[in-house]
Amino acid sequence: MKNELNRNYSEVTEFILLGFRTSPEVQIPLFLLFLLIYMVIVAGNISMLVVIKTDSRLHTPMYFFLRNLSYLDLCYSTVIAPKTLATFLSRGKQISYNGCATQFFFFALFIGTEGFLLAVMAYDRFSAIRSPFLYTVCMSQKACVRLVIGSYICGCINSMIQTGFTFSLRFCGENRLDHFFCDVPALIKISCVDTFVNEIILFILSALIIITTTAVILVSYAYILSTVLKIPSTCGRNKTFSTCSSHITVVSLFYGTVFFMYAQPGAISSPEKSKIIAVFYTLIIPMLNPLIYSLRNREVKNAVKRILFRKKSFH
Template sequence: MAMEVHRNGSFSTTSLQGFVLLGFRGGKETQTLLFAVFLVLYMVAVLGNLTMIVVITLDARLHSPMYFFLKNLSFVDLCLSSVIVPNALANIFFSSKTISFAGCATQFFFFSVLATTEALLLAVMAYDRFIAICSPLRYAVTMCPMTCVRLVLGTYCGGCLNSIVQTSLTFQLPFCSSNSIDYFFCDMRPLLQLACASTALNELVMFGICGFIVVCAVFVVIISYVYITVTILRMRSGSGRHKLFSTCGSHMTAVSLFYGTGFAVYGQPGGVASMEQGKVVSIIYTLIIPMLNPLIYSLRNKDVKDALRRLGQRHSLVKESG
C-alpha cells in the first residue's frame, strides 16, 4: 500500500501496484558493461554450482556428510543468485525497471530464506568438521544420515522463520507515493527508506535477529576451529595435517567472505555508510560468493578434483562406446 499526502496534511491510502528498481547509476556504456559482467559471473556461478551438485550426486565416494552439506551449499548458492541476478539483468537490459508489489515481496522472502539458510549451513559444516577431526571414532554415529538431514532441514526452517518475520514486518508498512527503490533488488534497507511510518521496530528486529544469527554462527565456527587447529597441530603425519588444513582453509575462506559481508550490511546498526556501498557489498554475497564457493571447494579439494576426473573419463568412455 502507498499513502498519498493531501494539502491539508491528511493521509489517504492508495494502491501501490509495484516498485521501480533504479539499479546502478551510469550511462549506456556503464549499463552495458554491468550487464556483461553480471551475465558472465552468473553463468560461472550456475555452471560451478550445478557441477558440484552433479559430481557429488553421481560419485559414490563423495557420499559422506561433508559432501552432503557441500551439495546443499551449492544448491542454496545456485538459488540465491537466481533469485536476484536474472531480474537484475532484465532491468539493465530493458528500459522498464518495474517489479510488482507481490514480485518484490516474493523476491525479498526467498532472498531472506536463502541468505539465512547459508549462514546457518556454514556453521553446521564447521561443526561437521569438528566432529570428523576431533572425534573421528564417534563421527559415523554422531553424523549419521538422519542427523545430517535434520541439520540441513533445521537450517532451512531457521531461514524460513527469519524470512517470515522480516517479510511480514516490512510489507505491512505504509509506503509513500514514491515507489523508486535505489537498489538492484528488493532488500530491507532500501524498502524501509520508502516507508511513511516509523521503521524503528523493523530495524530493531533486523538487527536483533540477523545479529543473533551471525554472532551464534560465528561463535560455532570459531569454537569448532579452535579445537580443530589444536587437534591438527598435535598430529604427527605431515601429509594428513596438510590435507586437513587445506579442507578447513576452504571452508574458512567461504565463511569469512559470507559472514563478513552479511555483518557489514545487516548485523550492525546503520549498516554500510551509503546505498551505493550497500549495492557493491550486495553484489559480493548475491553473485561473487555463489560463484567463488564451487571454485574454492573444488580447486583446494583433492577428492572433488578426482571425482571430476572420474566423471570426465566416464563421459569419454560413454561417448566412445556410442
C-alpha cells in the same frame, strides 16, 4: 521521522528498481558482466551438484552438506540475477508489490539457511576430528538430513519475520528503490511511517543469527586447530588443514559481507555502499564457492577426473 503528509498519498502497488546509476552506454557492458557471472554461478554450482551426486566416493556427510550449499547458492542468486539482468535492458525497471515481497522472502530464506548450513558444516568437521571412530554414528544419514532441515526451518522463520515486518510498512507515494533488488534497507528508506522498530528487528535478527552461527564456527575451528597442532606428522596436519581451509575461506567471505550489510546500521543510510556489498554476497560469493571447493579440494578434483575419464572411455 517520516513525513505524516504522505498518509494522503495512494498506496504503492509496484516498485521501481533504480539499480546502478550509470550512463546508458555502460548498461550493456554491465549486463554482459552480470550475465557472465550468473552463467558461471549456474555452471559451477550445477557441476558441483552433478559431481557429488555421480561419484559414490563423495557420498559422505561433508559432501552432502556441500551439495546443499551449492543448491542454496544457485537458488538465492537465481532469485536476484534474472530480474537484475532485466533491469539493465528495461526502461521501466518495475517490480510489482507482490513480486517484491516474493523476491525478498525467498532471498531471505535461502541466504539465512546458508548461514546456518555453514555452521552445520563447521560442526561436521569438528565431529570428524573430535571422534573419528564414532563419526559415522554421530553424523548418520538421518542426523545430516535433520541438520539440513533444521537449517531450512531457521532460515524460514527468519524470512517470515523479516518479510512480515517489512511489508507491513506503508509505502505512500515514493516507490523508487535505490537498489538492484528488493532488500530491507532500501524498503525502509522509502517507507512513509516510522521504521525504528523495523531497523531494530533487522539488527537484532541479523546479529542473533551471525553471533550464534559464528560462535558454533569459532568453537569448532578452535578445537580443530588445537587438535591439528598436536598431530606430529606434517603430512597429517597439512591434510587436515586442506580439508578445512576451503570452508574457512567460504565462511570468511560470506560472513564478512553479510555483517557489513545487515549487522551495522550505517549500511541503511549508504545505498551505494549497500549495492557494492550486495553484489558480493548475491553474485560473487555463489560464483566463487564452487571454485574454492573444487580448486582447493583434492577429492573433488579427483572425482572430476574420474568422471571425465569415464566419459572418454565410452567414446
